Amino acid sequence: MIIKEVGDKIWVMDVGRKETKKTCPVCFGNLNVTVILGDDTEVVCKCQYCVQGFGEPRGYVTEYIWKEAAKQEVITNVRVENDSNGMKVEYRAGCYVYYSDTVFETEEDALSACKIRSKGLKNQEDERNIRMQKSNIKNYSYQAGRHIKAANDSLRQAEYHKKLAAICKSRSRNKLDKEEE
Numbered sequence: 552m553i554i555k556e557v558g559d560k561i562w563v564m565d566v567g568r569k570e571t572k573k574t575c576p577v578c579f580g581n582l583n584v585t586v587i588l589g590d591d592t593e594v595v596c597k598c599q600y601c602v603q604g605f606g607e608p609r610g611y612v613t614e615y616i617w618k619e620a621a622k623q624e625v626i627t628n629v630r631v632e633n634d635s636n637g638m639k640v641e642y643r644a645g646c647y648v649y650y651s652d653t654v655f656e657t658e659e660d661a662l663s664a665c666k667i668r669s670k671g672l673k674n675q676e677d678e679r680n681i682r683m684q685k686s687n688i689k690n691y692s693y694q695a696g697r698h699i700k701a702a703n704d705s706l707r708q709a710e711y712h713k714k715l716a717a718i719c720k721s722r723s724r725n726k727l728d729k730e731e732e
């Protein structure tokens with residue numbers, strides 16, 4: 552390993568991300584998702600994919616564009632550590648720290664390493680999004696089930712209370728009839 556010196560120029564990866572807004576890939580900006588049950592009943596649920604925190608659906612999601620660039624730095628400090636694990640070289644350029652395995656001789660090398668890294672980060676993000684979409688779909692059938700159960704429970708309760716109210720009414724009517732006699 553060639554150890555660079557203070558004042559030497561090095562090429563490093565310029566990793567970073569830029570935020571972009573995209574239409575929600577689940578509700579497509581409608582804020583609602585329709586679940587069709589086995590008997591063709593349609594249940595409309597609030598989109599959970601574009602909700603931020605405990606808020607309302609927004610109709611859009613935030614995605615990141617990973618930067619693919621290289622930049623040149625001038626070394627201002629070199630630290631070499633040599634122990635049983637091997638040699639580790641740490642370069643400083645102002646307030647930035649770079650390890651020897653992320654330092655390159657040419658712009659092309661730094662750029663191609665940055666592209667590989669960006670791709671890896673993008674894949675990780677895509678996998679996370681797919682996992683979230685899948686768990687969201689599970690969530691909708693659960694939500695639909697919960698709403699229907701609540702609706703059925705309310706109907707049953709309504710029927711029960713209606714019957715009780717009817718009994719009360721007929722009882723009070725009986726009472727009135729008797730008083731009139």
Ligand SMILES: [Zn+2]
Pocket residue numbers: 575576577578579580582598599600601602608609610611
């Ligand atoms: Zn949505």
